[in-house]
Amino acid sequence: MTRPSVPAFATVPVTLIALAVAAVLTALSGRYGYHRDELYFRVAADHLAWGYTDQPPLTPLLAKISITLFGDNPMGLRVVATLSAALTVVVVALIARELAGERNAQIFAAVCTALSGFVLGTGHMVSTATFDLLAWMVIAFLALRLLRTNDPRWWIALGVTTGVALENKYLVVLPLAALLIAVLVTGPRSVLKTWHLPAGIAAAALIAAPNLIWQAANDWPQLIVAGGISEDDGTENRIMFVPLQIAQLSPFLLPVWIAGFLRLWRTPALRWSRPVALSYPILCVIVLATGGKSYYALPLLLVLVAAGTQPTLDWLHGGRQAVRRTVFAAAALLTAITSAAFTLPVLPESAVNLVLPVNAEQGEQIGWPELTRAVTTVWQQLPADDRARAVIFASNYGEAGALAKYGTDLPTAYSGHMSYADWPAPPDDHDGPVVVVTQERAPQYESHFGTCTEAARVDNGHDVDNEEQGAYVLVCTGPAKPWSQLWPDLRRYY
Incomplete structure (x- = not known):
């Protein structure tokens, strides 16, 4: 079956938006101070190994590189986080393009990503979630390219990306499991009937092997850590799952990602992408069942945001355009203000208590x-x-x-x-x-x-x-x- 082509990429405007995000994060990277996890990564960077009790080796390695190149201070450490956030903006715009988003839809996807509280928060400081988010977006892009083109060679790229992601955080197996289940439910199952799939799995396993061997040799301490998180916080995580999903991404993006889900599920021309839409609720069920944190499923919402930019723009060009554009502009402004206030060090230290119920990580930098x-x-x-x-x-x-x-x-x-x-x-x-x-x-x-x-x-x-x-x-x-x-x-x- 012939698959649809994609529009041209809005390279210049998307790049400018990514650079703007990088500029803002750089300007604010020295405020408050280190987060507790960054202080840990800083010491772990002097004890480089193939594994750690609570994580694979990639984040401490990137911390070491950033400190060495840019200085042993919060601003120097956070350069790699800033670059990761900027790249995430670009990849989400590419996802919008993959889903037949025209130039303005791609730009809108980049803007939504740039204003997302979750993206700004993870981009502000070095954490495993910072690079995990970028990895999820790249995996989502490659999965969409595989489904759209039906070219099995994309399994190899998916395997390599997954292997690198596993050297940062094991959570990447969750969206892949959700996507596999979704493909089995909705099709096209033909993408699974190729030798490229086991080859991709082998590539992922080979890249992830050093850390997996380290974990096995040390009695899998990361499983003990994960079990402790679920036991201690599982009930609270389940209660707060939906509210935090909405709050951490941004409440004002809620209509966009809902529109994206409906578009992927209902549009005949995008029927090939239905597994991606279904993978989000499947992932939510998995996270809720295991007592995981709300942000474990957040990255897939950015994929739905990318899908929802085109119908949102179509809505803006409908009747009563002046009213709709006023509502849109107000929502964008409120998104920018609330995302910055809740995730970036823009408030005086004395006012940080106001945002701790939504983002406790702000306080951990003081x-x-x-x-x-x-x-x-x-x-x-x-x-x-x-x-x-x-x-x-x-x-x-x-x-x-x-x-x-x-x-x-x-x-x-x-x-x-x-x-x-x-x-x-x-x-x-x-x-x-x-x-x-x-x-x-x-x-x-x-x-x-x-x-x-x-x-x-x-x-x-x-x-x-x-x-x-x-x-x-x-x-x-x-x-x-x-x-x-x-x-x-x-x-x-x-």
């Missing part, structure tokens, strides 16, 4: 120097003889990462959280006092360190209600047993 100063003050109050045998122990990787970055007058801070537990433990001859940083006091936890006394509380100076506000800095008498024996008991997977 207060790390203040935490370090509190620990430094306590450390310097220890007698000199005690400091020679003392250890600083942080309850989570954000605290440990902050002390590594800002604690110029401090020794190495240790932690049992995630891959920090795999890096060197304190030497056994450091049997003196332990300065413990912890979000909450827990007698069972503190019993590992003898008798503990509160020495300070953390105050970020802006009354931001983040996870470290009010954290405790304790001085404990010493490890309950040698560190080499104690260390396995201090490992935390979530």
